[in-house]
Amino acid sequence: MKIKSVRFNNKKKGFEIRASNKSYAFPYIKAKPEPVSDDLVTRAHVDKELGGEGFSYELESGKTGTVHVEQVLAYNQDPSYLRDLLLYKLTLEAQRRVAASPLAKREIVRRLGTSATQLYRLLDQTNYKKSVDQLVSLLQVLDCEVDLVVRAKRA
Amino acid sequence: MYRNGKLIVKWDLDNKKAMKGNAPRRVVELIEELESERLL
Numbered sequence: 001m002k003i004k005s006v007r008f009n010n011k012k013k014g015f016e017i018r019a020s021n022k023s024y025a026f027p028y029i030k031a032k033p034e035p036v037s038d039d040l041v042t043r044a045h046v047d048k049e050l051g052g053e054g055f056s057y058e059l060e061s062g063k064t065g066t067v068h069v070e071q072v073l074a075y076n077q078d079p080s081y082l083r084d085l086l087l088y089k090l091t092l093e094a095q096r097r098v099a100a101s102p103l104a105k106r107e108i109v110r111r112l113g114t115s116a117t118q119l120y121r122l123l124d125q126t127n128y129k130k131s132v133d134q135l136v137s138l139l140q141v142l143d144c145e146v147d148l149v150v151r152a153k154r155a
Numbered sequence: 156m157y158r159n160g161k162l163i164v165k166w167d168l169d170n171k172k173a174m175k176g177n178a179p180r181r182v183v184e185l186i187e188e189l190e191s192e193r194l195l
Contacts, residue, residue: 051160070165088167088174126173 001069002052008041015044017055017072024076026067033063077153084128090135091125097142098123111141156182168195 004018013035014027028035035041035057044057047066054068073081098108109119122130122138139146156163156178165175166186178186189195 048160050157051162053162092170092172126175126177 001073003046003055003069006044006046006055008035008044008057010035010040015041015055015057015067017069019069019072024072024078026072026075030071030075031057031065031067033059033065035059039063083132087128087130087132087135088125090132090139091123091127094135094138094142095123095125097139097144101142103142108138108141112138156186 001019006018007016008014009016013029014025015031017024017026028041033039039059039061041057042060044055046052047054047056050066050068053070054066056064056066058064070081098105101108103111105116105119109116112119119138121127122134136146156166162176164173164178164182166172166178167174168186168190186195
């Protein structure tokens with residue numbers, strides 16, 4: 001996700017980021033080096049070296065810092081970001097289970113009722129186009145029980 | 156990790172796997188060097 005603009009607010013002690021037609025906040029306290037009262041932000045810009053996926057800032061002391069858009073999304077608990085993270089964790093678990101399973105890959109493919117290509121697509125942790133549903137099916141084929149725990153966020 | 160403003164790889168340090176993109180062997184070696192020097 002590319003950042004369209006970044007602004008800093010030394011009174012509110014935070015950055016304001018616009019990306020994907022949404023506005024996100026990122027407090028100074030989460031940035032390193034942390035801008036503090038006697039060393040505030042003087043400049044912030046979208047960082048082209050990060051392909052626009054981050055921003056850099058400069059403090060009065062001359063120190064500089066960089067924040068990646070994923071740090072911003074994580075802080076804001078962005079649903080798409082969290083969904084991708086869940087998918088990644090499930091994929092790693094599926095990879096471990098497939099490696100430990102006595103079932104041959106051909107048998108897993110047969111039980112899933114799919115193709116080998118599809119199985120490898122499901123096991124590719126860099127592929128975020130698959131669904132959580134497909135991964136749950138794979139884990140069930142691997143004789144795993146998948147429990148989803150829903151709990152309120154901590155304050 | 157970016158090269159010329161383009162994402163090469165997003166690397167999972169805990170599991171030593173690419174989360175996005177592909178990591179050529181040279182990049183993996185570089186990440187391992189940085190880790191051993193405690194720079195990551």
